[in-house]
């Protein structure tokens with residue numbers, strides 16, 4: 001490892017975080033899924049971030065640990081964030097605020113479901129105040145307005161951007177790569193759901209810093225691949241700056257691969273392939289996927305294996321980012 005990268009990793013160690021989960025999350029073999037995919041299938045593993053112990057887990061917990069720590073360091077008394085009615089990010093932010101003794105205001109596009117279930121139910125159970133707006137575009141202006149009103153009333157709000165996908169939040173996934181490396185033989189490839197880009201950016205930066213030859217495939221549940229890749233590249237740049245590296249040079253060296261071929265009709269709308277992925281993972285491994293993100297990422301993994309994209313001797317890791325609360329909502 002170069003001294004520059006070593007210094008960056010030392011800086012990473014020094015960034016404070018508010019521990020919500022217990023780590024490492026397990027890495028599990030998926031032998032029956034492998035078998036179901038045929039003779040030529042690579043070895044398959046799952047990194048179980050869905051099993052993070054806090055608030056039904058998922059990738060948002062790792063990001064929130066850093067962001068919450070910064071909010072507390074700034075003496076915030078309220079977290080404000082945005083998302084959709086069934087957002088996993090919103091659920092974890094509301095739960096993290098409760099755990100840290102902070103107030104929480106959620107700005108959500110859509111309308112309050114008549115029967116609360118899944119994330120929408122957990123948001124209210126955690127004591128967060130929920131404000132509904134008519135469209136995605138109205139969320140950020142309303143969040144700013146809420147923060148302004150809170151300040152006027154003598155509070156100290158901290159605004160958490162969509163998905164906590166800031167460079168600081170993404171450091172959670174730089175750390176997660178260190179965790180994976182310490183768990184033994186790293187895979188040849190990782191397949192992961194990517195939307196607001198923080199998870200993908202953290203993985204890519206972490207893999208580069210660790211000097212591991214791992215290809216990463218981000219799979220979109222919603223936006224065009226170019227858009228997610230551009231956002232992830234910006235976050236990688238920001239991560240590098242936070243770690244004292246030359247942001248431009250570091251980001252330029254990274255190849256960011258995002259596949260939007262599994263979105264289907266749109267965000268949260270199942271496809272034949274995502275339904276098959278949910279059924280196959282459940283029936284071969286007792287592994288449950290969520291209907292919006294991980295089922296489409298697993299659909300991609302299955303298609304890649306069937307297309308012969310990986311060698312039989314290779315190891316492919318499915319990074320499970322959680323969200324199953326919505327499978328049974």
Ligand SMILES: Cc1ncc(COP(=O)(O)O)c(C=O)c1O
Nearest residue numbers: 088195196197198199293321323
């Ligand atoms: C379950 C799940 N997986 C993956 C993602 C995508 O992660 P990111 O927003 O960091 O790209 C999200 C959030 O959007 C999610 O809730």
